[in-house]
Amino acid sequence: MIELVRTMDPEIIARLVQIETEAFGQGGLNVWHLEPLIRHGRVYVYRLHNEIVGLVHYMLDWDRPQKAYMVGVSISKELRGQGIGAKLLKESFDALAKETIEEVELTVDPNNLVAVKLYESKLGFLVTDFKQDEYGEGEARLIMKLVLRSSSTEQ
Numbered sequence: 001m002i003e004l005v006r007t008m009d010p011e012i013i014a015r016l017v018q019i020e021t022e023a024f025g026q027g028g029l030n031v032w033h034l035e036p037l038i039r040h041g042r043v044y045v046y047r048l049h050n051e052i053v054g055l056v057h058y059m060l061d062w063d064r065p066q067k068a069y070m071v072g073v074s075i076s077k078e079l080r081g082q083g084i085g086a087k088l089l090k091e092s093f094d095a096l097a098k099e100t101i102e103e104v105e106l107t108v109d110p111n112n113l114v115a116v117k118l119y120e121s122k123l124g125f126l127v128t129d130f131k132q133d134e135y136g137e138g139e140a141r142l143i144m145k146l147v148l149r150s151s152s153t154e155q
Contacts (some may be wrong), residue, residue, distance in 0.1 A: 001045045001046075001049070001091070002045065002046055002088060002091040002095065003045050003046075003047060004042065004043070004044055004095065005038050005043040005044070005045055005055075006038070007036065007038075010054065012045075013031055013034055013117075015031065015052045016029070016034055016043070016045070016052065016055050017031060017034065018054060019052070019054065019056070019074050019075070019076050020034075020072070020074050021037055022074070022076065022077040023074035023075070023077070024072070024074065026033075028072075028074070029057070029071075029072065033065045033088055033094060033137075034057075037057045037058075037059065037071065040059070041057060041058055041059040041071070041144055042056045042057065042058045042059075042068070042092075042095075042121075043055060043056075043058075044056050044057075044088065044091070044092045044095065046075075046084055046086070046087065046088040046091075047050060047109070048079070053075060053076040053079050053084060054073070054074065054075040054076060054079070054084050054085060054088045055073070055074060056070065056071070056072070056073040056074075056088055056089060056092050057071045057072055057073075058070055058071060058092075058096065058104070059071060060106070066100060066101060066102040066103065067101070067102065067103045067104070067121065068101045068103070068104050068105075069105050069106070070104055070106040071074060071102075072089065073089060074083060075088070083119065085093070086118060086122050086123065086127055087088060088125070089123060093123075093146070093148055094098060096148060097148040097149065102147065102148055103145055103146065103147050104119070104125075104126070104133060104145070104146045104148060105128075105143065105144070105146075105147060106119070106140060106143075106144050107131070107141035107142065107143055107144070108142050108143070108144060109139075109140070109142075110130070110140055110141070110142050116142065119144050120144075124146055125144040125145060125146045126144065126145055126146070127142050127143070128143050128144065128145050129142070129143035130142055130143070131143060
């Protein structure tokens, strides 16, 4: 089950930074990034046996407030490939839909085939664009979008 982080508990922040660093090295979020996202965005964590093992973080699109941009998702190194990321994302999408978010957008390295497959095949994202040097020279990204279905429209 997921949990929305609403506190700046130093132990929680340290664990989130640890998971981010395992996943992305220096590119992972640090305390300077996480605290504003907790205060002004949405940071959801996934707990397994009361231990935080994954997180996903979002911010709103100022030009279209019904759209959330997924800044990133990361799962504890020893638990990757066990479906935790998909569960975390699906539950966070449900939570966002309850907050009137209609669409989620993300970017992903086109060479990260595991992530692209997860987003497309398991979660229903569609590739909407390709950016050659999105994060600098040689740092291409796919732009992917998912339209969320609110529980009030499901039948």
